[in-house]
Amino acid sequence: MIDGKAFAAGLVESIRADVAVLKASRFIQPGLAVVLVGEDPASQVYVRNKAKQTVLAGMHSVEFKLPAHTPEPALIALVEQLNADPKIHGILVQLPLPGHIDSTKVLDTINPDKDVDGFHIINAGRLAVGLPGLVPCTPLGCIMLLTDALGDLSGLNAVVVGRSNIVGKPVAQLLLAQNCTVTIAHSRSRNLPDICRGADILIAAAGRPEMIKGDWIKPGATVIDVGINRVPAGDGKTKLVGDVAYGEAQGIAGRITPVPGGVGPMTIACLLRNTLTAAKRIEGIG
Numbered sequence: 001m002i003d004g005k006a007f008a009a010g011l012v013e014s015i016r017a018d019v020a021v022l023k024a025s026r027f028i029q030p031g032l033a034v035v036l037v038g039e040d041p042a043s044q045v046y047v048r049n050k051a052k053q054t055v056l057a058g059m060h061s062v063e064f065k066l067p068a069h070t071p072e073p074a075l076i077a078l079v080e081q082l083n084a085d086p087k088i089h090g091i092l093v094q095l096p097l098p099g100h101i102d103s104t105k106v107l108d109t110i111n112p113d114k115d116v117d118g119f120h121i122i123n124a125g126r127l128a129v130g131l132p133g134l135v136p137c138t139p140l141g142c143i144m145l146l147t148d149a150l151g152d153l154s155g156l157n158a159v160v161v162g163r164s165n166i167v168g169k170p171v172a173q174l175l176l177a178q179n180c181t182v183t184i185a186h187s188r189s190r191n192l193p194d195i196c197r198g199a200d201i202l203i204a205a206a207g208r209p210e211m212i213k214g215d216w217i218k219p220g221a222t223v224i225d226v227g228i229n230r231v232p233a234g235d236g237k238t239k240l241v242g243d244v245a246y247g248e249a250q251g252i253a254g255r256i257t258p259v260p261g262g263v264g265p266m267t268i269a270c271l272l273r274n275t276l277t278a279a280k281r282i283e284g285i286g
């Protein structure tokens with residue numbers, strides 16, 4: 001099992017140490033602003049968690065909770081205010097936004113150098129052409145777990161199931177940058193089980209509970225399960241499962257991330273890492 005929770009805890013600890021040095025030696029405290037619009041319960045939990053972890057890492061944390069009916073111009077004005085705020089090095093606008101707000105317009109208002117989610121079109125472009133930028137947190141977390149587990153990924157066959165702008169496409173770009181041979185599969189792909197069977201590295205990011213069966217996995221392959229799906233657990237309760245049938249895959253894969261406790265904790269750790277990276281770049285350090 002690849003223990004994402006333990007790896008993320010170690011990463012947060014090293015970020016905390018870096019932040020402490022930055023504060024002591026340069027009097028700089030990395031700052032993250034998180035903006036939530038509306039009352040979506042899952043988003044409220046994410047935002048609370050992000051703010052808590054930011055403070056634990058020794059960073060300056062600011063939260064903005066705006067009502068669901070906030071007009072788009074007001075949200076854009078807030079982002080512009082944060083762009084100009086020297087205490088803020090990272091800006092995260094929690095998605096999804098209410099339907100009357102154009103998410104792309106809002107995300108593209110964020111200063112790309114403060115875009116710690118890595119969703120700005122400039123950062124997507126930088127990733128595509130191999131320039132340094134800010135990389136989306138979940139894909140970054142996947143690559144960190146993979147390189148920690150396998151070392152050099154060069155020449156390995158990687159299959160990514162899913163092609164979203166948030167996970168599938170950026171993780172495929174990062175694997176390519178690591179010299180993998182990359183296949184991107186999606187809902188129109190033919191013969192998905194056979195495509196998966198060719199993978200030395202299989203990244204599941206389809207959002208389909210336990211879709212990937214044990215016999216789709218090459219023996220010894222490394223499986224990174226990004227999916228987070230809430231399903232009935234009986235007794236009226238629910239539980240979280242990934243996109244991979246974990247019980248079946250366990251005995252076949254060489255290494256596999258569990259859900260929960262795999263990729264999930266890496267996402268917040270990488271958000272903190274991106275905030276530290278942004279702070280250093282903005283302040284002209286390293």
Ligand SMILES: NC(=O)c1ccc[n+]([C@@H]2O[C@H](COP(=O)([O-])OP(=O)(O)OC[C@H]3O[C@@H](n4cnc5c(N)ncnc54)[C@H](OP(=O)(O)O)[C@@H]3O)[C@@H](O)[C@H]2O)c1
Binds near residue numbers: 164227228
């Ligand atoms: N661990 C974390 O921190 C984290 C972060 C982000 C997301 N997630 C989870 O990761 C999963 C994916 O998220 P996302 O935002 O990328 O989702 P998304 O935007 O819904 O994209 C899903 C992708 O999977 C593909 N797909 C759907 N059904 C498929 C099937 N039956 N066969 C093959 N491909 C299929 C879709 O193909 P088409 O393009 O053809 O429609 C699409 O490209 C979700 O469970 C989400 O909750 C976890």
